[in-house]
Amino acid sequence: MDALHHLLAGFAAALTVKYLLFALAGCVLGTLIGVLQASARQRARRS
Secondary structure: OHHHHHHHHHHHHHOOHHHHHHHHHHHHHHHHHHHHHHHHHHHHHHO
16 A cells, blocks of 8 residues: 555656646657758758
């Protein structure tokens, strides 16, 4: 039962607004970097 309590405490800490915003910012930043790399490759192929 103690392990379940620790697991739930970990989820409670991870699911705070601060950490969810960090996760969202990381996803957006990663997506933007991926899109920029893909568009740069496509432009290089056209030239």
